[in-house]
Amino acid sequence: MTSSSDMPILEARDIRKSYYKNQIELPVLRGVDVAFHRGELSALVGRSGSGKSTLMHLLATLDQPDSGEVWFNGKRIDNLSRRVRDSYRNQDIGIIFQFYHLLPELTALENVLAPAMISRSVLGYLRERRSLAKRAEAMLDRVGLLERRGHKPSEMSGGEMQRVAIARSLMSEPQLLLADEPTGNLDTETGESILELLQQLNNDDGLTIVMITHDDAIASRADRCYRMQDGLLVDRLKDSPRKASDNANKAARLIA
Numbered sequence: 138m139t140s141s142s143d144m145p146i147l148e149a150r151d152i153r154k155s156y157y158k159n160q161i162e163l164p165v166l167r168g169v170d171v172a173f174h175r176g177e178l179s180a181l182v183g184r185s186g187s188g189k190s191t192l193m194h195l196l197a198t199l200d201q202p203d204s205g206e207v208w209f210n211g212k213r214i215d216n217l218s219r220r221v222r223d224s225y226r227n228q229d230i231g232i233i234f235q236f237y238h239l240l241p242e243l244t245a246l247e248n249v250l251a252p253a254m255i256s257r258s259v260l261g262y263l264r265e266r267r268s269l270a271k272r273a274e275a276m277l278d279r280v281g282l283l284e285r286r287g288h289k290p291s292e293m294s295g296g297e298m299q300r301v302a303i304a305r306s307l308m309s310e311p312q313l314l315l316a317d318e319p320t321g322n323l324d325t326e327t328g329e330s331i332l333e334l335l336q337q338l339n340n341d342d343g344l345t346i347v348m349i350t351h352d353d354a355i356a357s358r359a360d361r362c363y364r365m366q367d368g369l370l371v372d373r374l375k376d377s378p379r380k381a382s383d384n385a386n387k388a389a390r391l392i393a
């Protein structure tokens with residue numbers, strides 16, 4: 138029998154996805170099975186065009202597969218209504234991207250607050266605005282950027298913008314962070330500091346992280362690593378089940 142701690146937090150089952158150009162089918166995912174476990178830092182590594190971002194979009198329910206299933210915490214989520222999928226995305230997962238996706242007119246603090254504002258009614262936001270602002274400051278502090286709270290993206294470095302994006306992704310206390318090439322736009326040293334931050338969030342807070350990268354050296358920092366090639370998962374490169382159970386216990390303690 139599978140105990141709840143063995144159950145993957147996020148799972149893709151036989152996922153297939155094609156794009157069409159001039160009525161010609163381009164199969165991008167050709168039957169992907171992959172399971173990510175609570176408390177682990179996992180990497181999906183593969184060359185450009187292997188289908189990593191497409192898979193991440195499906196795992197995040199930003200798009201739907203042609204066939205196959207996506208499961209989160211033991212529930213199928215790919216076939217839910219748009220509204221329920223949106224709420225999964227807003228509440229249960231955090232997402233960060235290579236190019237940060239910050240709003241240029243807003244300060245760091247306002248960017249961190251933006252999803253909380255958008256997902257609430259005006260009244261709901263006004264009622265909670267003090268505690269939300271406090272939490273946003275705590276998240277900026279967590280990523281080492283509190284003193285930059287009033288800076289706009291144009292006044293920040295790439296590494297700082299990625300930290301703001303990470304702080305924003307943590308606002309809803311997600312169970313899982315999906316990171317698409319989180320260091321892809323950064324120099325080696327800055328990328329290293331972002332990787333260290335992700336490792337801290339994983340080790341210290343028990344946050345489950347799935348990181349997409351084309352870089353083997355970055356992927357080697359993960360506890361578990363899967364290789365994608367031409368729309369298929371071809372290799373499971375390493376496992377670390379002990380870390381998983383340690384972190385699952387840590388996450389359970391945090392929730393309690």
Ligand SMILES: Nc1ncnc2c1ncn2[C@@H]1O[C@H](COP(=O)(O)OP(=O)(O)OP(=O)(O)O)[C@@H](O)[C@H]1O
Pocket residue numbers: 156157158163165183184185186187188189190191192351
């Ligand atoms: N909306 C789309 N329409 C048509 N083709 C697409 C679309 N999105 C992606 N593709 C194609 O699907 C394939 C896989 O793309 P995907 O972005 O998933 O790969 P990737 O491994 O993440 O690559 P990269 O590291 O360069 O982002 C590529 O050949 C790409 O050109």
